[in-house]
Structure formats: structure tokens, C-alpha cells
Amino acid sequence: MxxxxxxxxxxxxxxxxxxxxxxxxxxxxxxxxxxxxxxxxxxxxxxxxxxxxxxxxxxxxxxxxxxxxxxxxxxxxxxxxxxxxxxxxxxxxxxxxxxxxxxxxxxxxxxxxxxxxxxxxxxxxxxxxxxxxxxxxxxxxxxxxxxxxxxxxxxxxxxxxxxxxxxxxxxxxxxxxxxxxxxxxxxxxxxxxxxxxxxxxxxxxxxxxxxxxxxxxxxxxxxxxxxxGVDGDGGTRCAAVSGHVKSPGVYEVPVGTNLRTILDQYAGGMRDTPVKGVIPGGSSFPVLTNEEIDVPWANSMMRNDKIRSVEVRPGQPFLWGGGKELKSGPGSGAIIVMDQSTDMVRACARIVKFYAHESCGQCTPCREGGHWVATIVQRIADGNGKPSDLEMISSAAGGIGGTTICALGDAVSWSVLGFLTKFRDEFIAKVSG
Ligand SMILES: Cc1cc2nc3c(=O)[nH]c(=O)nc-3n(C[C@H](O)[C@H](O)[C@H](O)COP(=O)(O)O)c2cc1C
Ligand code: SF4
Known part of the structure; x- marks a missing residue:
């Protein structure tokens, strides 16, 4: 320990x-x-x-x-x-x-x-x-x-x-x-x-x-x-692990502990089926796939080459803070674990609905864009989407990040584009009926 x-x-x-x-x-x-x-x-x-x-x-x-x-x-x-x-x-x-x-x-x-x-x-x-x-x-x-x-x-x-x-x-x-x-x-x-x-x-x-x-x-x-901890990021961090693990809870781990180790050794491993996706830092941070979680849980995740950059459209990375490509990060310390049974489009819809609801309404991109994106993702999740909806959410979500007073607007972009980048196949399957 x-x-x-x-x-x-x-x-x-x-x-x-x-x-x-x-x-x-x-x-x-x-x-x-x-x-x-x-x-x-x-x-x-x-x-x-x-x-x-x-x-x-x-x-x-x-x-x-x-x-x-x-x-x-x-x-x-x-x-x-x-x-x-x-x-x-x-x-x-x-x-x-x-x-x-x-x-x-x-x-x-x-x-x-x-x-x-x-x-x-x-x-x-x-x-x-x-x-x-x-x-x-x-x-x-x-x-x-x-x-x-x-x-x-x-x-x-x-x-x-x-x-x-x-x-x-x-x-x-x-x-x-x-x-x-x-x-x-x-x-x-x-x-x-x-x-x-x-x-x-x-x-x-x-x-x-x-x-x-x-x-x-x-x-x-x-x-x-x-x-x-690790270079430039000292100490330990509390990981609040929730979702499909055997022992959800708060675990204090050295900064830089391997993310999969946190799931397997601290949170008791997966409950039923293998990992499908993990949100490593609270719901505003982009989701990772099973292939991406053998990485140190530290702020350096933002630059880790094992993590695929989030894209606005396939091949077009989302750029944030000074033109860097967005990957993911340990954010507020919440690790949300989703297994193979998870409908990723529905998970995305639930998260963006939260942000749309919590927008304070000062900035147009967040106030209007958040609701647009939430409505369209929900429509896709319900099986009523159409292929052009994917372009619509890319464009609307991609247009919110970096244009607002606070980072709640970024949270809409980061979370939705994260799901769309990493689990695009599931979105396509839904809109293809
Ligand atoms: C929409 C939004 C909600 C936030 N909620 C919290 C929160 O509940 N608790 C928190 O410590 N920081 C929250 N933050 C981050 C704070 O703005 C701030 O960065 C933080 O309190 C600074 O403390 P730290 O430097 O010790 O992390 C939030 C940021 C945003 C954009
Ligand atoms: S980005 Fe922040 S300040 Fe702007 S409307 Fe959304 S919650 Fe309000």
C-alpha cells in the first residue's frame, strides 16, 4: 500500500x-x-x-x-x-x-x-x-x-x-x-x-x-x-472510482499510477465484462478506450502519445489552450468506468444533458449550443437520428470550446467530441438504423 x-x-x-x-x-x-x-x-x-x-x-x-x-x-x-x-x-x-x-x-x-x-x-x-x-x-x-x-x-x-x-x-x-x-x-x-x-x-x-x-x-x-509523484506533478491523488468495477470508492494513489492498475488493484477489477471506456477525470474530460488506459494517471496525460487526440471531424484534432491537441486528463479525480454493456451514445447523451441544464446562460455558444448538442445526441441515442446529425454535433460541439467565459462550454465540447472520436462506430450504427 x-x-x-x-x-x-x-x-x-x-x-x-x-x-x-x-x-x-x-x-x-x-x-x-x-x-x-x-x-x-x-x-x-x-x-x-x-x-x-x-x-x-x-x-x-x-x-x-x-x-x-x-x-x-x-x-x-x-x-x-x-x-x-x-x-x-x-x-x-x-x-x-x-x-x-x-x-x-x-x-x-x-x-x-x-x-x-x-x-x-x-x-x-x-x-x-x-x-x-x-x-x-x-x-x-x-x-x-x-x-x-x-x-x-x-x-x-x-x-x-x-x-x-x-x-x-x-x-x-x-x-x-x-x-x-x-x-x-x-x-x-x-x-x-x-x-x-x-x-x-x-x-x-x-x-x-x-x-x-x-x-x-x-x-x-x-x-x-x-x-x-512524477516530474512537475507531486504527491498522491484521490481517485474517486465509480461504475462497473467490483469496489467503487475513494483510493489515494501516487500521482502517475497506471490508470489500469487503479481499476484492477485498487477498485477490485471489473464487475462483469471487460472495460469499454473510462473517463479519467470527471465527466468533462474526454473518454478513453480500453486500449488507452495503460498510462500514468497524472496531468501529463494531456500530452501522452498513447492517448489518441480528440477530433472535431475524423483527422481534424480539436485544438485547445495555445493550439495543443486535446487528449485527456485526471481533472477532478473522478474515474468513471464503463464495461461492454454500456451504450456509449446514451452515456454521452446523459452527460451533455447535464451540462446543457447547468449552463448559466451568459454565453450564446454554451447556452444555445449545449441544448442543440444535447437534443441531437439524445435523438441519436433514441434511434431517431440521421447520418447528417454526426456532422451537426461535430460542428456544434466543436464550436463551443474556447469561445466562452468559463470552462463549462469546454466541457460540452470535450465530452461530446471525446465520445464521438473514440466510439464513432456506435454513433454510426445508431444513425444507420
Ligand atoms: C463549471 C466548473 C465547475 C467547477 N467545479 C469545481 C468544484 O466543484 N470544485 C473545485 O474544486 N473546482 C471546481 N472547478 C475548478 C475551479 O474553477 C478552480 O479551478 C479550482 O477550485 C481551483 O482550485 P485548485 O487549484 O486547488 O484545483 C470548476 C470549474 C468549472 C469550469
Ligand atoms: S460557458 Fe460558463 S459562463 Fe458561459 S454560459 Fe456556459 S456556464 Fe455560463
């Missing part, structure tokens, strides 16, 4: 209580961190190659260093909205180890010279919010939060804010609008939150799992963490 960084207290009911958490070494990293300078902490996290676990995989230390050093008011925001279909690791992490999250967020907030942490927790996670409220109250009682964090003289406040169940509010700028009491609409970037975020002030938004790695990085050093 590999090193467990963020799941080490899974299964220990008592670790949710501050006394047990402390007895297991909890809050020692915070005590150590407040004796370091903010810049030393950022340097350690940069050395760790800790990449964001919320979806985009941006290096956390680099993000923290964007906060202007002379800013008067800075906010730290924890993204606990966890709405991406297939993703359920943040819920488990908060349920089993709420104090590790508070400790990690306190260290991160101190590193960016912030006195206030907000956690935006998905509305449906009622138990998570209750556990956090309790843990936050305990941390105030023990002096880890409040006027002098861990006796450092640095004030730190922590606010638990419950969302209302909108997927789009997981997008960091929509989340900030929602926290401010506005409609949860994504903002145009730039300005990025590090310059103009919550209430117009410099802000860092990080995912739950990202922050829960921070105490161990401070305790054991950035190099130790970097060495657990």
Missing part, C-alpha cells in the same frame, strides 16, 4: 475530534508554519509540485505567489462545491478529516497574508457542513483560529458558507459572486482572482484536497512530496 497523505485518518471516527487529531500529530504543521515566513512556505509548496486537485491542475505554490505582497486585504477561499459528475472525494475528505482541511487552509492563508478563510460547501453536503461547523468551533476553542492563530499573534477567521446546489458555482469566479450574494455567474478573466477576487480583493481559491496536502508538505518537506 502506498503512502497515505490525505486519507490517513479514513476509518478513524475519533480523528474528527480535535483531541484525537492533535494526538495524531495534528496542528503541529501549523505551529511549524507560523514560525516560517510566508515566502518560505510558498517556496516549500512550489518545491512540492502540488498541482490543484479541483480540475485545472494549476500549481498551488505558483498561484499563491501571484497575490500582491502589499495587498491590504486578502482572502483564502476553499472550493468544496464538488459538483462534477463522478467526483465524490472532497465529501469523503471533509467527512473523515475536517481538521486536516482547517489546518491546511490556515497555513495557506498565512502564506498569502490573509486573515480570513471562507469555505464554500455544496448545499447538498449537509453532514459535511455540520462536521465542519463543529470542527471550526473546536479550532476556535483551542486557539488555532481567532485572534492569535496557534499563539502566533496572526488573526485568522473561518466562515462556513453553504451553497444552494448549482454546479456552476464550483467555477471559482461564479463561486466568488455567489459568496458575495450575487447571482452565481462566472466572471470574465482577467482580472484573475489573485488580483481582483472576493469583494474586489486579492483572493486564492483552492480545492479541498489541494489544501489537505499542505500540512504534510510543511511537516515532511516539499521534496518528499514531489518525490511521491
Amino acid at each position: 502506498s503512502e497515505r497523505v490525505v486519507t490517513q485518518n479514513f476509518g478513524n471516527e475519533k480523528a474528527k475530534e480535535i483531541a484525537t487529531y492533535e494526538s495524531l500529530g495534528g496542528y503541529q504543521a501549523l505551529r511549524k508554519a507560523v514560525k516560517m515566513s510566508p515566502d518560505e512556505i510558498i517556496a516549500e509548496v512550489k518545491k512540492a509540485n502540488l498541482c490543484g486537485r479541483g480540475g485545472a491542475g494549476f500549481p498551488a505554490g505558483v498561484k499563491w505567489s501571484f497575490i500582491p505582497k502589499d495587498a491590504q486585504t486578502v482572502y483564502m477561499v476553499i472550493n468544496a462545491d464538488e459538483g462534477e459528475p463522478g467526483t465524490f472525494k472532497d465529501r469523503w475528505l471533509m467527512h473523515w478529516d475536517p481538521h486536516r482541511l482547517i489546518e491546511g487552509a490556515c497555513i495557506a492563508a498565512y502564506a498569502i497574508r490573509s486573515h480570513k478563510i471562507y469555505i464554500y460547501i455544496r448545499g447538498e453536503l449537509i453532514e459535511g457542513a455540520r462536521l465542519l461547523d463543529k470542527a471550526v468551533a473546536e479550532a476556535y476553542d483551542k486557539g488555532y483560529l481567532g485572534a492569535s492563530m496557534a499563539g502566533s499573534g496572526w488573526a485568522m477567521d473561518f466562515v462556513v458558507h453553504r451553497g444552494a446546489g448549482a454546479y456552476i458555482c464550483g467555477e471559482e469566479t461564479a463561486l466568488l459572486n455567489s459568496l458575495e450574494g450575487r447571482r452565481g455567474w462566472p466572471r470574465l478573466k482577467p482580472p484573475y482572482p489573485a488580483i481582483k477576487g472576493l469583494f474586489g480583493q486579492p483572493t486564492v481559491v483552492n480545492n479541498v484536497e489541494t489544501l489537505m496536502n499542505v500540512p504534510s508538505i510543511i511537516e515532511r518537506g516539499g521534496q518528499w512530496f514531489a518525490d511521491l
Whole structure:
């Protein structure tokens, strides 16, 4: 069994209580961190190659260093909205180890010279919010939060804010609008939150799992963490495995573990029939075929030559971010496994229906295109499609990615074009009657 960084207290009911958490070494990293300078902490996290676990995989230390050093008011925001279909690791992490999250967020907030942490927790996670409220109250009682964090003289406040169940509010700028009491609409970037975020002030938004790695990085050093993973992508990651495996669940694996190994050795192997397709990073990431899953589960999947590029039309790769060909990635950590019994057109229809429904409606390509694509894919899935529909969905889905305010539009393109590229035969069979 590999090193467990963020799941080490899974299964220990008592670790949710501050006394047990402390007895297991909890809050020692915070005590150590407040004796370091903010810049030393950022340097350690940069050395760790800790990449964001919320979806985009941006290096956390680099993000923290964007906060202007002379800013008067800075906010730290924890993204606990966890709405991406297939993703359920943040819920488990908060349920089993709420104090590790508070400790990690306190260290991160101190590193960016912030006195206030907000956690935006998905509305449906009622138990998570209750556990956090309790843990936050305990941390105030023990002096880890409040006027002098861990006796450092640095004030730190922590606010638990419950969302209302909108997927789009997981997008960091929509989340900030929602926290401010506005409609949860994504903002145009730039300005990025590090310059103009919550209430117009410099802000860092990080995912739950990202922050829960921070105490161990401070305790054991950035190099130790970097060495657990692969080049430029350190540590371990939580894989939330669902679908046709024998043991679905959350498994912490070293970054770069072979994707098939995660299915076979951690999730118990396939339940009935062999793999047909695997979505490796939450439903917005392109699906992989059985032939493509012998690859390291890491952000480098985006460039892995064993993975076929997603195409708008056969032979015409979909280009994203700076003209690169889109492959796939570990995204938000959700691995959705589909066996031979899966109707891939129907799976595609279900996913795109979700995105079309969750569009906030600001951008025409996402608002109109999403519904168009969802309607056509559903028509094909129901056996009412025609051959020209394939060209229509290629053109409509291909035209959304890269043209919208936020990445929800990309999710429509990436997921639909992924299915159409990898399982084109099934689409053709449906439209051919
Ligand atoms: C439509 C949409 C939904 C998102 N939902 C979440 C979410 O539920 N949780 C999350 O951590 N990040 C989510 N993200 C990514 C965030 O915008 C942001 O990149 C992330 O919180 C940054 O944290 P990280 O750098 O630690 O990964 C979402 C992005 C998009 C475009
Ligand atoms: S891409 Fe879609 S969800 Fe994102 S801002 Fe535009 S309309 Fe809203």
C-alpha cells in the first residue's frame, strides 16, 4: 500500500475530534508554519509540485505567489462545491478529516497574508457542513483560529458558507459572486482572482484536497512530496472510482499510477465484462478506450502519445489552450468506468444533458449550443437520428470550446467530441438504423 497523505485518518471516527487529531500529530504543521515566513512556505509548496486537485491542475505554490505582497486585504477561499459528475472525494475528505482541511487552509492563508478563510460547501453536503461547523468551533476553542492563530499573534477567521446546489458555482469566479450574494455567474478573466477576487480583493481559491496536502508538505518537506509523484506533478491523488468495477470508492494513489492498475488493484477489477471506456477525470474530460488506459494517471496525460487526440471531424484534432491537441486528463479525480454493456451514445447523451441544464446562460455558444448538442445526441441515442446529425454535433460541439467565459462550454465540447472520436462506430450504427 502506498503512502497515505490525505486519507490517513479514513476509518478513524475519533480523528474528527480535535483531541484525537492533535494526538495524531495534528496542528503541529501549523505551529511549524507560523514560525516560517510566508515566502518560505510558498517556496516549500512550489518545491512540492502540488498541482490543484479541483480540475485545472494549476500549481498551488505558483498561484499563491501571484497575490500582491502589499495587498491590504486578502482572502483564502476553499472550493468544496464538488459538483462534477463522478467526483465524490472532497465529501469523503471533509467527512473523515475536517481538521486536516482547517489546518491546511490556515497555513495557506498565512502564506498569502490573509486573515480570513471562507469555505464554500455544496448545499447538498449537509453532514459535511455540520462536521465542519463543529470542527471550526473546536479550532476556535483551542486557539488555532481567532485572534492569535496557534499563539502566533496572526488573526485568522473561518466562515462556513453553504451553497444552494448549482454546479456552476464550483467555477471559482461564479463561486466568488455567489459568496458575495450575487447571482452565481462566472466572471470574465482577467482580472484573475489573485488580483481582483472576493469583494474586489486579492483572493486564492483552492480545492479541498489541494489544501489537505499542505500540512504534510510543511511537516515532511516539499521534496518528499514531489518525490511521491512524477516530474512537475507531486504527491498522491484521490481517485474517486465509480461504475462497473467490483469496489467503487475513494483510493489515494501516487500521482502517475497506471490508470489500469487503479481499476484492477485498487477498485477490485471489473464487475462483469471487460472495460469499454473510462473517463479519467470527471465527466468533462474526454473518454478513453480500453486500449488507452495503460498510462500514468497524472496531468501529463494531456500530452501522452498513447492517448489518441480528440477530433472535431475524423483527422481534424480539436485544438485547445495555445493550439495543443486535446487528449485527456485526471481533472477532478473522478474515474468513471464503463464495461461492454454500456451504450456509449446514451452515456454521452446523459452527460451533455447535464451540462446543457447547468449552463448559466451568459454565453450564446454554451447556452444555445449545449441544448442543440444535447437534443441531437439524445435523438441519436433514441434511434431517431440521421447520418447528417454526426456532422451537426461535430460542428456544434466543436464550436463551443474556447469561445466562452468559463470552462463549462469546454466541457460540452470535450465530452461530446471525446465520445464521438473514440466510439464513432456506435454513433454510426445508431444513425444507420
Ligand atoms: C463549471 C466548473 C465547475 C467547477 N467545479 C469545481 C468544484 O466543484 N470544485 C473545485 O474544486 N473546482 C471546481 N472547478 C475548478 C475551479 O474553477 C478552480 O479551478 C479550482 O477550485 C481551483 O482550485 P485548485 O487549484 O486547488 O484545483 C470548476 C470549474 C468549472 C469550469
Ligand atoms: S460557458 Fe456556459 S456556464 Fe460558463 S459562463 Fe458561459 S454560459 Fe455560463
